[in-house]
Amino acid sequence: MDVEERFNRIARNTVEIVTVDELRRLLESGGGIKGYIGYEPSGVAHIGWLVWMYKVKDLVEAGVDFSVLEATWHAYINDKLGGDMELIRTAARIVRRVMEAAGVPAERVRFVDAEELASDKDYWGLVIRVAKRASLARVRRALTIMGRRAEEAEVDASKLIYPLMQVSDIFYMDLDIALGGMDQRKAHMLARDVAEKLGRKKPVAIHTPIISSLQGPGRMEASPGEIDDVLAEVKMSKSKPETAVFVVDSDEDIRRKIRKAYCPARQVQGNPVLEIARYVLFARDGFILRVERPSRYGGPVEYVSYEELERDYAEGRLHPLDLKNAVAESLVEIVRPIREAVLSDSTMRRALEVIEGRVTR
Template identity: 65%
Template sequence: MNVDERLRLAIRNTSEVVTVEELRKVFEEKEKPRGYLGFEPSGLVHVGWLVWMFKVRDLVEAGVDFYLLEATWHAYINDKLGGSLELIRKAARYTRIVLDAIGVPEGRVKYVDAEELASDKDYWGLLLRAAKQVSLARVKRALTIMGRRVDEGETDFSKLIYPLMQVTDIFYLDLDIAVGGTDQRKAHMLTRDIAEKLGLKKPVAIHTPIITGLQGPGGRMGAGAEIDEIAAEAKMSKSKPETAIFVHEEAEAVEAKIMKAYCPPRITELNPVLEINKYLLFQQQGFTLVIERPEKYGGTITVEDYPTLERLYVEGRIHPLDLKKATASALNKLLDNVRRRISSDPDARSLLEELKTARVTR
């Protein structure tokens, strides 16, 4: 694969790359650059996570030596799964199984866990050097990366350490590329600034789009909010199970959730049903959306690409109910593999049952 092809794979289905020129340089200079994404293993996996999982698949194919950081300590700080590290580790095991089922098997990526990193004194040395370069106000502003508002950071002191741990993870793993959803933007921009001040490697940041929660944006953001703040507030999230479609859910449950989802006629902005089409379904090679309708409502149509779907929807030529039905059926097909994998693997089944009964919400 030449540099252009690698770059094309890395960039597709992203919301932002900081910067594309730097990424090109990384690919020009390195056959196997080091990339990473961190996640809090803190419960069940929802379809929003598939966006980054597919991106990991792209980057591995583009030759990136990819690290998946199981952010166990981070999940603990963020009060996930009742703060039980044992359950958090189980959630990490469950996530590996889902990744395997969607085409990211263990042999193609390297897993590291936060406990491993934190057991090295050099990690804490790096963290303190990073902390010297940043004000308390800037750390507080970065709390959106843990799905928290600024004032929530003051409930206990560990929360203020979290953003600096995320920065340190990147330096410690000596990364060329840091990947995360748009809501992770502040961590990466902070890392890039600190890298310049300390003369450390400045990672390229790749941000993937966010799928809005099924209940829609809710309108809580004030004017002037930044894109990552809107994403953090409106996203489908496992801590708010009513906003999310989980990858293990039965086909009927998936359909019922989509039929109830926020999907105002003609509106594309923060519309989760359209986003599922844009960021997941139409990202599959050769995908077409078949919208079945009786003749009197225009008959069945097959939509070949996302821009056409969006245009027809904005023009009012596709009714939300028809869009929802077609989307549910296509998403169910996409999820079939994962469901089959989970139901045929006893370890996955027992982890799933345990995580279902655990208190995921914070």
């Protein structure tokens, strides 16, 4: 791939790149580029995670030396899985399997355990230096990166360490690119500002879209705030199982959940079914959405691009039920091999049962 092809591969299906020029310069420099994403191993992945997993695949294919940080300590701080570190580590093994089944070339990705970072005194030196350069108000505001509101830091002070650790992870691993969903924006912006003050490499932030809750965004006007704060509230989230399709859901569960999903006729904004079509289904090369419907409703139709689908939907030429059925069937095809990869392994199956019973938020 030449520079342009690499750039396009990295940029497709993203919401923002901070900054595009810096990314171009990195690619043009011809040197090695180090990127990462971190996630909390804290339960079963939902289809929102496929959005970043597909992006990891793009980055690896574009030649980025990529690490996936299994943020075990972060999950502990964030009260996941009852703070059971053994279970948190097990959850990380399951997510690895999910990533492989979703097409991420695992042999070309470095998996890093947050406990390994935290075992180095230099890591903690870095956390303290980062803390010195960040105001308390800014760190509190960054709590959205862990799906919390600023006020929640009052309950338990470890929550304030989390954003500082996330920023330090980036410096410790000496990264050029930090990837995350839009809800991770505050960590990346903080890292960019602190980088200048500490004379560190300023990471390019790449943000992928957030899929809304299946129940819809609710009263969006009632949640004023910056875009990432709002998205953190309305996203499909594993802590709210009724909002999500999980990668281990049965075919019938997927169909049932999509059938019940919020999907007003002609509405594009905040429509989770269209978002799934756009960011999960059409994110795959060569995808075609096939709508089966009786001839009295227009007969079968095929969409080869999201844009065509959106146009027909917005103009009322595609009924919500027909959209839902088509999206559900395609999702079933995507989820099935992932579910089988996880559930065909009896150790994983058992671990999953324990984890599902222990999801604490």
